[in-house]
Every structure is written in C-alpha cells, then in structure tokens.
Amino acid sequence: MRKPVIFIHGLWLHASSWLPWIDLFAERGYEPSAPGWPGDAGTVEETRANPDAVAGHGIDDVVAHFAGIFESLPVKPIVIGHSFGGMIAQKLLGLDLAAAAVAIDAAQIKGVLPLPLSTLRSGFPILSNPANGSRAVSLTAEQFRYAFGNAIPEAESQQLYDRWSIPAPGKPLFEAAAANFNPHSPAKVDTANESRGPLLLMAGGKDHTVPETIVRATLKQYRHSHAVTDIVDFPDKAHSLTIDAGWREVAETALTWLKEQGL
Template structure:
C-alpha cells in the first residue's frame, strides 16, 4: 500500500498550488492529498469571489480539520506543510497523527521569541486593523512580493500572485502573535514528544515572512526530544520557494530526506 502524503498550504495560497509537488510525489509512488483549509473554495477564483467562509478560522480549527482528514486515510501520512501549514504539520506530528513531517518556512510556534522587522512588515496588512482577526484578508501584489516573492523577478512574482493567491483568515496570525503570553495558546506544539516521527525544518535564506532566525529558534524548541529533527537551508530562496520556478529543488530535497528516513 502506498504511503499517504498530505500537503498543507499556508495563508494566502490555495491548495492547488501543491499540484506540481503532487505530481512528483505521485510519480515517486506516494498516495497524495492536498485538501484546502476550512472555508476555502474549490478553486482560486471561487475563493476570491466568496471569501466570507474563509474568515475567522483559527489554528485549532485548521488542525482539527486536517486531523479529521487524516482519520479517513488508510494509514498515518507524511505531512508536508508550508508557512502556517508547517505549524499545523508540527502540531499534528506532535499529536502522533503522522509518521513524519516536513515544515517549510513554518510559522513560529509558541516559545519562539525572535520577531524580525521583516516579519512584522510582511504581516502588517493583517495587524494594522484589529478587526481583521475575524476577517479574510487579501494581499496586494506589492505586499505579496515583499512577503513571498522577493527572491524572484517582478514578472514571476506577478504571475505567482495572479495564479495562486487567495484571501486568508487573519485569526491565526493574531493567535501566533499572542502565543508566548497565552498558557493555552493554539500555537503550542508538543516539541518534547520522544516517540513522534522524524521532522525536517526547511528555511529560505531570503524569506521576509519567516526568516532563518525563526526557523533556527524553532529547532531549539525540540532540544528536549531525541526524535529526529533536521534543518535544511536554501540560502537564496524566499517564502515562495514551494511555488516559484525553483520548487523542484526543494521538492527533490524532501524526497531525498524521506528516503533517508526509510519513508
């Protein structure tokens, strides 16, 4: 039986942005799945036309949504998540719902202290209005370029923006920002779990939204677990590394790492 791989997107990208990855992993023999977040439309266009169902879903909502999907799979999956999808993947791995996880430019979990200025600027479109906690928020093309696509050409950034971006709920960002002041934060991950499957953290050296310092601080949160926790940096890549023209290099690195884990 083929091992399931569940892809989890992050804020502002549609689930179909994983299509190239799904094709590659399917060809490699995996059983691939890429469901959207609660409220997402079936397509990019549908999500843009009707953003209201996307609004007000928090980290716990999304985690339980994917936990329900996992429960319907024939066996525990490998999780591959990007940005907030990387945080969700870590939460689910810590709950022993997966055999392994790869968290790519993952949003900061509870306990991670660095908040670089570039990260604050990237998320300003949400935080500038407290009411956005309960809304679905869209990025402008300029905001997308800074937050996602600063390491590619303006033309490619524009193409990625038009092809994949959708409105995103503001609530997860507010929850993550308050995580270290909330003893019951939904951004809490069971980093001390000794029995979980292996975890790979991937970071882009030119990522403004989740800079390398955040991913390295995330790695330190796992220091009390002897389970496999690896980190891989792509020095010249930004937050768009899963969807831009260099996606294949990242995807191949994920396949290589899974092979080393006998997965």
C-alpha cells in the first residue's frame, strides 16, 4: 500500500502550490494530495473571486477539516505543512492522527515567546485592523515580497505572487497572536505526547514571517517528550522555500528524513 501524504498550505498560498511536491512524492512511491482549507476553491482564480468563502475560519476549523479528511484514509497519513499549515500539522500529530509530520517554517504555537519585528511586519496587513479577524485579506505584491520572497529575485517573487497567492482568513493570525494569553488557545499543541509519530521542523535562515528563532523556540517546547523531534536549517532560504526555485532541496530533505524514520 502506498503511504498517504497530505500537504497543508499556510496563509496566502493556494493548495495547488504543492503540485511539484505532489509529483515528486508520487514518483517516490507515496500517495500524495493537497486538500485546501475550508472555503478554498479548486483554483487560485476561483478562490480570489470569492474571498468571503475563506473568511472567518480559525485554527480549530482547519484542524477539524483535515481530521475529517484523515478519517477517510485507510491508514494514518504523513502530514507536511508550511507556515500555518505547519502548526496544523503539529496539532494533528499531537492528536495521534498522523503517522509523522514535517512542519516547514511553522507558525508559532502556544508557549513560543519570541516575536521578532519581521514577524510583526509580515502580519501587519491583517493584525493592523481588528475587524480583519472575521475577514479574508489579500497581500499586495510588495507585502508578499517582504513576507515570502525576500531571499529570491524580485521578478521570481512577483511570478510566485501572480501564480499562487490567494486571500487568507485573518482569524488564525489573531488566534496565534493571543495564544500566550489564552489558556484554551487553539494554537496549543500537545508537545508532551510520548506516543506520537516523529516530527521534523524546518527553518529558513532568512525567513521574515517565521524566523529561525521561532522554530528553535518551538523545538524547545517538545523537550518533555522522548518522541523523535528533529530540526533542519536552510540558512539562505526564506518563507518562499516550498514554492521558489529551490523547493526541491527542501522536498528531498523531507524525503530523506522520512526514509530514515522507516516511512
């Protein structure tokens, strides 16, 4: 049986941005797919045309959405998530719903304290207006360049923006921002779970949105569990590392690690 792999995108990228990864993982013998978040349409263009469909969905909604998808699978899947998708992947792993997880530049979970200025600037288009908690918000090309494409040529950043960017719900960002003040925050992950599958955290050294300091602080949250928790750094990569010209290095690293875990 081919092992299912579920890819989970983060804010402002459409699920179809995982297509190169899907092709590569299929070649390597997996059964990969990339379902969208609640409200996502099948294409970038359709999602842009109906932003209200994605508005208002928070972290718990996304976790429940993917948990339902996992239930339809014959075995626990491997889950690979980027940005907020990386947070969702960790939550699903902590709930013992996944066989393993790869969290790439994952949004900060409850308990992670560093809040670099670049992270605040990246989230400013949403966090600057409390009303955005119930809205969907799009990035401009300039904002995308800062949040995603700062380590690649400007022309490539523009190309990625034109091809993959979509409106994103503001609610998850507000939930993450308030996580350490809310004892029941949806950004809380069961990091002490001893029985969960292995986890790989990936960090981009030039990431503005989720700097390496956040990923390192996330790793420390797992110190009370003996379950496998590894980290890999990509010093010259930023938040676009899953979609830019260097994506294959990141994907191959994930494949090598999965093989090492017997998966």
